[in-house]
Amino acid sequence: DGETIAVFTKNQTNPFFQTVRVGADNMAKAMNAKTLQYIPTKPDSIPEQLSQIEDVVVKKPSAIVFTPVDYKAMVPGVEKINDAKIPVVNITDRSAGGKFLSFVGADDYSLGLETARFLLKTLGGKGNIVIIEGVKGSLTNVDRVRGFNDALKENPGAKLLASQPGNYQRLQALQVMENLMQSNSQIDGVLAANDAMAVGAIEALDGANRKAQVIGINGTKEAIDAIKSGKLLASGDYNGFYQGCIGTMMAIRALREQPVIGEIVLKPTVITKDNYQPFDTPLEQRTCPTFEEASKLSAK
Amino acid sequence: MREAAVVAQPNPLQRIPGVAIALAALIVLFGAIAPGFLTPANFSNVLVQSTILTMLALPMTLIIMSEGLDLSMGAVLTLTSLCVAIVSLSTKSMLLGLGAGVLVGAAFGTVNGWLVAILGIPPFVATLGTLGMAQGLSLIVSDGQSVVGIPHSVRDIYSATLLGIPVPIVLALVTYAAFHGLLYHTRFGSYVFALGGNREALRYAGLSPNKLLIAVYALGGTMAGVAGLLMTARMNSGHPTAGLGLEFDAIAAVAVGGTSFERGNGWLLGTLLGVLAVGVLRNGLNLISLPSSVQVASVGVLVIVALFLDGLRSRA
Amino acid sequence: MTDISKEALPLPRSFLSQDAIQLFYRLLAVLLICAVLAVLNDSFLSLGNILNVLRQASLTFFIASGLTLVVLTAGLDLSVGANVALSACIAGTVIHTTGSPVLGILTGLACGGIVGLLNGIMVTALRIPSFIATYGMLWVLNGLTYWYMAGETLHGFPAGFRQIGSGYLFGLPIPVYLLLVFLGIGTLFAQRTIWGQEIYAIGANPVAARLSGIPVARRLLLVYAVSGTMAGLASIIFLSRLNSAEADIGESLTLPAIAAVLIGGTSLFGGVGTVFGTFIGALILTLVLNGMNLLSVSANWQPLVTGIIVILAVWLDMKTRRRAQ
Amino acid sequence: MSETAVTPLLELRSISKSFPGVKALDDVSFALYPGEVHMLLGENGAGKSSLMKVLCGAYQADAGEFFHKGEKVEITSTADAQQLGIAVIFQEFSLVPYLDIAQNIFLGREPKGRIPGTIDRRKILADAKRLLDTIGFDIDPSVVVNTLGVAQQQMVEIAKAISQNARILVMDEPTAALSDRETELLFALIARLKADGVSIVYISHRMAEVFALGDRITVLRDGRRIDGVKPADVTPDQLVRMMVGRNVDMTYPRNFADKPGEVLLEVKGLTAPSGISDINIEVRRGEIVGLCGLVGSGRTEVARAIFGADPVASGEIVFDGKPISGEPDVASRRGIALIPESRKSEGLALLRSVGDNLVVSALRKLFPSGLFDPRRGQRTADGLIRQLRIATPSARQTVGLLSGGNQQKVVIGKWLAAGAKLFIFDEPTRGIDVGAKSEIFALIDRLVAEGAAALMISSEQVEICHVCDRAYVMREGRVAGHLTRNELTEENIVRLGMHHA
Numbered sequence A: 001d002g003e004t005i006a007v008f009t010k011n012q013t014n015p016f017f018q019t020v021r022v023g024a025d026n027m028a029k030a031m032n033a034k035t036l037q038y039i040p041t042k043p044d045s046i047p048e049q050l051s052q053i054e055d056v057v058v059k060k061p062s063a064i065v066f067t068p069v070d071y072k073a074m075v076p077g078v079e080k081i082n083d084a085k086i087p088v089v090n091i092t093d094r095s096a097g098g099k100f101l102s103f104v105g106a107d108d109y110s111l112g113l114e115t116a117r118f119l120l121k122t123l124g125g126k127g128n129i130v131i132i133e134g135v136k137g138s139l140t141n142v143d144r145v146r147g148f149n150d151a152l153k154e155n156p157g158a159k160l161l162a163s164q165p166g167n168y169q170r171l172q173a174l175q176v177m178e179n180l181m182q183s184n185s186q187i188d189g190v191l192a193a194n195d196a197m198a199v200g201a202i203e204a205l206d207g208a209n210r211k212a213q214v215i216g217i218n219g220t221k222e223a224i225d226a227i228k229s230g231k232l233l234a235s236g237d238y239n240g241f242y243q244g245c246i247g248t249m250m251a252i253r254a255l256r257e258q259p260v261i262g263e264i265v266l267k268p269t270v271i272t273k274d275n276y277q278p279f280d281t282p283l284e285q286r287t288c289p290t291f292e293e294a295s296k297l298s299a300k
Numbered sequence B: 001m002r003e004a005a006v007v008a009q010p011n012p013l014q015r016i017p018g019v020a021i022a023l024a025a026l027i028v029l030f031g032a033i034a035p036g037f038l039t040p041a042n043f044s045n046v047l048v049q050s051t052i053l054t055m056l057a058l059p060m061t062l063i064i065m066s067e068g069l070d071l072s073m074g075a076v077l078t079l080t081s082l083c084v085a086i087v088s089l090s091t092k093s094m095l096l097g098l099g100a101g102v103l104v105g106a107a108f109g110t111v112n113g114w115l116v117a118i119l120g121i122p123p124f125v126a127t128l129g130t131l132g133m134a135q136g137l138s139l140i141v142s143d144g145q146s147v148v149g150i151p152h153s154v155r156d157i158y159s160a161t162l163l164g165i166p167v168p169i170v171l172a173l174v175t176y177a178a179f180h181g182l183l184y185h186t187r188f189g190s191y192v193f194a195l196g197g198n199r200e201a202l203r204y205a206g207l208s209p210n211k212l213l214i215a216v217y218a219l220g221g222t223m224a225g226v227a228g229l230l231m232t233a234r235m236n237s238g239h240p241t242a243g244l245g246l247e248f249d250a251i252a253a254v255a256v257g258g259t260s261f262e263r264g265n266g267w268l269l270g271t272l273l274g275v276l277a278v279g280v281l282r283n284g285l286n287l288i289s290l291p292s293s294v295q296v297a298s299v300g301v302l303v304i305v306a307l308f309l310d311g312l313r314s315r316a
Numbered sequence C: 001m002t003d004i005s006k007e008a009l010p011l012p013r014s015f016l017s018q019d020a021i022q023l024f025y026r027l028l029a030v031l032l033i034c035a036v037l038a039v040l041n042d043s044f045l046s047l048g049n050i051l052n053v054l055r056q057a058s059l060t061f062f063i064a065s066g067l068t069l070v071v072l073t074a075g076l077d078l079s080v081g082a083n084v085a086l087s088a089c090i091a092g093t094v095i096h097t098t099g100s101p102v103l104g105i106l107t108g109l110a111c112g113g114i115v116g117l118l119n120g121i122m123v124t125a126l127r128i129p130s131f132i133a134t135y136g137m138l139w140v141l142n143g144l145t146y147w148y149m150a151g152e153t154l155h156g157f158p159a160g161f162r163q164i165g166s167g168y169l170f171g172l173p174i175p176v177y178l179l180l181v182f183l184g185i186g187t188l189f190a191q192r193t194i195w196g197q198e199i200y201a202i203g204a205n206p207v208a209a210r211l212s213g214i215p216v217a218r219r220l221l222l223v224y225a226v227s228g229t230m231a232g233l234a235s236i237i238f239l240s241r242l243n244s245a246e247a248d249i250g251e252s253l254t255l256p257a258i259a260a261v262l263i264g265g266t267s268l269f270g271g272v273g274t275v276f277g278t279f280i281g282a283l284i285l286t287l288v289l290n291g292m293n294l295l296s297v298s299a300n301w302q303p304l305v306t307g308i309i310v311i312l313a314v315w316l317d318m319k320t321r322r323r324a325q
Numbered sequence D: 001m002s003e004t005a006v007t008p009l010l011e012l013r014s015i016s017k018s019f020p021g022v023k024a025l026d027d028v029s030f031a032l033y034p035g036e037v038h039m040l041l042g043e044n045g046a047g048k049s050s051l052m053k054v055l056c057g058a059y060q061a062d063a064g065e066f067f068h069k070g071e072k073v074e075i076t077s078t079a080d081a082q083q084l085g086i087a088v089i090f091q092e093f094s095l096v097p098y099l100d101i102a103q104n105i106f107l108g109r110e111p112k113g114r115i116p117g118t119i120d121r122r123k124i125l126a127d128a129k130r131l132l133d134t135i136g137f138d139i140d141p142s143v144v145v146n147t148l149g150v151a152q153q154q155m156v157e158i159a160k161a162i163s164q165n166a167r168i169l170v171m172d173e174p175t176a177a178l179s180d181r182e183t184e185l186l187f188a189l190i191a192r193l194k195a196d197g198v199s200i201v202y203i204s205h206r207m208a209e210v211f212a213l214g215d216r217i218t219v220l221r222d223g224r225r226i227d228g229v230k231p232a233d234v235t236p237d238q239l240v241r242m243m244v245g246r247n248v249d250m251t252y253p254r255n256f257a258d259k260p261g262e263v264l265l266e267v268k269g270l271t272a273p274s275g276i277s278d279i280n281i282e283v284r285r286g287e288i289v290g291l292c293g294l295v296g297s298g299r300t301e302v303a304r305a306i307f308g309a310d311p312v313a314s315g316e317i318v319f320d321g322k323p324i325s326g327e328p329d330v331a332s333r334r335g336i337a338l339i340p341e342s343r344k345s346e347g348l349a350l351l352r353s354v355g356d357n358l359v360v361s362a363l364r365k366l367f368p369s370g371l372f373d374p375r376r377g378q379r380t381a382d383g384l385i386r387q388l389r390i391a392t393p394s395a396r397q398t399v400g401l402l403s404g405g406n407q408q409k410v411v412i413g414k415w416l417a418a419g420a421k422l423f424i425f426d427e428p429t430r431g432i433d434v435g436a437k438s439e440i441f442a443l444i445d446r447l448v449a450e451g452a453a454a455l456m457i458s459s460e461q462v463e464i465c466h467v468c469d470r471a472y473v474m475r476e477g478r479v480a481g482h483l484t485r486n487e488l489t490e491e492n493i494v495r496l497g498m499h500h501a
């Protein structure tokens, strides 16, 4: 008991990582361990996360739960952790290298695919669609957009008008949407690579008094509220809370020499107005899954 | 350029600057409260982490002494880091990669110098423009993706040791020695003082301030190229946002280190202390694991406090 | 040392002042960009798009207009973006907890103003160069915002409040009215009040200004406070327009605001520039992004194009000023 | 030395040079002979500095020819001029503040060290020391220039010029910032250089120097050469008439008030960290009170402390019956004006227009509502330009382009507009021609006659003696004595001001 788990997340600005951190905290508390949060002061800064790893290696926590800010560029950092023989669990983005006890994440591709499918089904398989992408080159964005595109391919009746980046930023998505509405008089569906951009796009549509179906990804509180009020069609649940919980659970179990699961890829849930209730509770009140529940999740 | 009122200013070498006090205070503080802070391994950590910033802050000192500024350094470093990655990936040669990085860096530096010296565009504006260009080019050459799979020879630069000292530290020391020699013991160094202190004097001495300015900025770009190699080695990959914002850290280190923005008053050792102060602060805060938001604010507080201390002294 | 011969300004031969001539060139540039975009894309010239551009430019303008005053005094405020973020988050919280948009707006403006005032104090009382002081402030504000928001998003504001950012009045977006109002106030303040004159004098030579009896420290405090308050205003527009706020909204706002000021012809050396120029600067920046969206140019090119425009604008400005001799 | 026998070392023929709105030089010819000290005289804005800038290649002449030892040459750059052995000591120095004396002297010509690119430190110091010795300047050449006083910097300038083997040395108002003792040093040096065959062009507004140093005199007026004469052949009055084209009374007539008015300024026990202590001064309406002493005796500090520009440690300043403290804006609102000694850096916004500079202190008075009316500002400025006879094409001219005297008038003008009651002049006539000087004194006289008062700092004791009702003499940061109108002689000033005389 009393292990310290160092939890690395990408930034302190994206609500998603807050859910990860709360999940990790909850699980650690439940298991009588404690967490130390490491977050780059500059959002998503590679050099800073590398430095933090180096500093943590000096400090020697019992184990590490790790989200790489960049899945390729952080490999040397992971190797440093490996060299220091600190057990490490990978969550969220799958690192391109290094040795991990376990990986807990969601499959961005199927998340994008499923959510986009839901939108296209709602539209009856046709209509004019725009994609608002996240940060170019980030793993999450690449896979989500690939999922969007594959869903579009399954529906030849739908037409992709434009695919422009909003860098996961609300304001940029809003402005991109405003500009796109100028050159496209009919937009039926918007596929946004995260919730903040989806909400930005909705604001743009509202401002122009136009209607379109919009989906986002992450299942943030804001998105749930928007789904409740009917503004947002759906949000693909990325399950940050579970990722934090299960990642921490695996780390602590490994320390206590209990069995761990090598890989848990959380199944995508498309949150819609029919199934949002379980997601509508405050983070702190949500409960982490048990090991049995977690192993069931991995079975899929 | 404004005629500054002639005020007698003590030589910065003859007083203990705010930055030295801040650094000492930080070391004492963290030594007392941060477990593991006073270990050789951790010192080596801090030093290694500071190398990339050192390589930017040293030429930045010269640029600021010339009454200039280079906002493009972080973006250029990003671009050169990508070039190192891409070229060494395709040629399997670390040296060719380094060459490409340095070449691109020098080219950007030269463009900066040209814009500032020949076109007479204020440095802030010129380098803000090239910042955008370098950032755009980084996105374009990488298409926003990380570049991975580069040869191990690149990575070894970061992890290897020489006589037990990590190679990045050796490189940084060599760079510091080179800059120290360059600024204080060569003709070029004297001319750098004159660039900020009195450009007319250079003209009357039959020297071309424009060429010198271009050289100073080119030096900055070249060092961004070298630092780009370190960055690539550190990440074992190239990434289109890796170095963004580093220029502000470099400027902050220079300012904290006591180089003034007017009249060519520069102090290289102060810059080094400034870099280390930032490094020690970040490292120490990580070790005592304060909330991350406190860490965010702390660098700002350091900058303000160090300059405030300097202000107190120069008034006393 | 000032080399007078090189910086020599011409004797205006006509009634047009230098600034007027520069503004004229800038308007020409705007028309040129518009013409090119109109040819390349049909929807560019639609009323909707023009209003769209104006509305988007307004946010940049609000931040940049206050910044213009700071730059006129030969200072810089790098903390404006972070200030917008903090003010938005605090104002948002106040609206949520009290349910009163008016109270929220007032807190947002006050928060921005206080941050600006603190910047002013660092610059005047502590005599830290503004560039460094506001860079330090940027991180302090980020830290505060991150801590305060703890990774959460504020969202969902009363409909009445939302009108400020997204409503229309007689067919025009409300931010456009605000833009016109503040453009007018800013121009009047800078050109037609004695404070404006004093600000120009401080920028041109702070030592001489002080010895001419201008209360330099008080004016600088005023300028930084105004800049901060304008950031507060921008935060309100942001909140009501996006219906939400999170900790990282400021990051992408600072550099465009500075770029708008510079493209608008305000000199970093102080004493030269106009608020109207800044408006045109904001307009040019927005037009270019709008055009790139309309033409579906990859966003990878955006920083590159913006960079080139900044350099080009300042270079042309200097060129035309010199030729006017 | 006979002019016909010797060819001029350097000759300029029919030089013309125009700037927008001004013809700075109009068909000026000028000949310089070996080993002579050639005085260049003229009112402010007569074109002296411009002519010298053309001579040294800093400005390009619009028309005209150059001859060196009788041969036609081109001077299109400073390098050309250096080639011909021309060196200039400008009104503003060309030293690099954070380099040491040796590096400054040999900038661009450093002795090479063993490693390429480096400087032979030992040699550069030794060379500099030798050079400084030859001009009698005893200082360590490794001292950083930034820590030197004005006079010392000037000596470094001269050493630098000499190190370039200059055969022609141009000095533009070299004594403007020097004390008497430093001036004597400089004169001795000039004599030595002259003996070595160096030709010197010397620009000055001080009549005494013209006669003490000059071998020949060239007078410029409005950009034209008026005459060339020898000092022996003219009287000061004649020279002045040539310079200004009319008779100027050089005795600065004053209407001394029979009995001074009420006390306007009272300084009691003023002590300031800037280095002055226990200053007691009183200035009454209708008076011009002198504040004299050696350079460095703290006169400027007294002025700045009264005006609120420097912090005050203790003591009291009572103005117009009420105590005053705070920043300059308080003093200026109460009616105190400071005309600082360095007009370029402290008095003017050089890149702004004449009009902007003229109204800047009067904004609150002219526009009590806070709303600025450019037309009213313009009218005020035009009025002042006429009243003070400021030579400028218009109120829109950039003030940095005016000549020194006219710049000084702008600084005074801005306080006239503000309606100041007490004028503190710090070296008001530094670098100002005789015509402008008497105009400025007439102006001061009129101001005090109308009930204002003046406190005047000047290093030119003649001026103090001529125009002041009485004077305080300072020594080492304290008031060493007070001289009434009758006691006010140069002798007394020097006696009181000297260290432990």
Ligand SMILES: Nc1ncnc2c1ncn2[C@@H]1O[C@H](COP(=O)(O)OP(=O)(O)OP(=O)(O)O)[C@@H](O)[C@H]1O
Residues within 6 Å of the ligand: C004, C005, C008, D019, D020, D022, D023, D024, D042, D043, D044, D045, D046, D047, D048, D049, D050, D051, D401, D402, D403, D404, D405, D406, D431, D433
């Ligand atoms: N670079 C310039 N641009 C425009 N006008 C100039 C410039 N330099 C000098 N002038 C003008 O040329 C005239 C001659 O100036 P100059 O400096 O030669 O006078 P001066 O005789 O040296 O006067 P002073 O005794 O005050 O130093 C003045 O009217 C001045 O305003």
Ligand SMILES: Nc1ncnc2c1ncn2[C@@H]1O[C@H](COP(=O)(O)OP(=O)(O)OP(=O)(O)O)[C@@H](O)[C@H]1O
Residues within 6 Å of the ligand: B006, B007, B008, D146, D147, D148, D149, D150, D293, D294, D295, D296, D297, D298, D299, D300, D301, D341, D459
């Ligand atoms: N930049 C400087 N560096 C070093 N010493 C300086 C500097 N400026 C002035 N001094 C010296 O400081 C002392 C005080 O000068 P200050 O100008 O205050 O005296 P002052 O009595 O007003 O004389 P004056 O007005 O005639 O120059 C002098 O010895 C002067 O030489």
Ligand SMILES: [Mg+2]
Residues within 6 Å of the ligand: D048, D049, D050, D091, D172, D404
């Ligand atoms: Mg002159």
Ligand SMILES: [Mg+2]
Residues within 6 Å of the ligand: D296, D299, D300, D301, D341
């Ligand atoms: Mg003085």
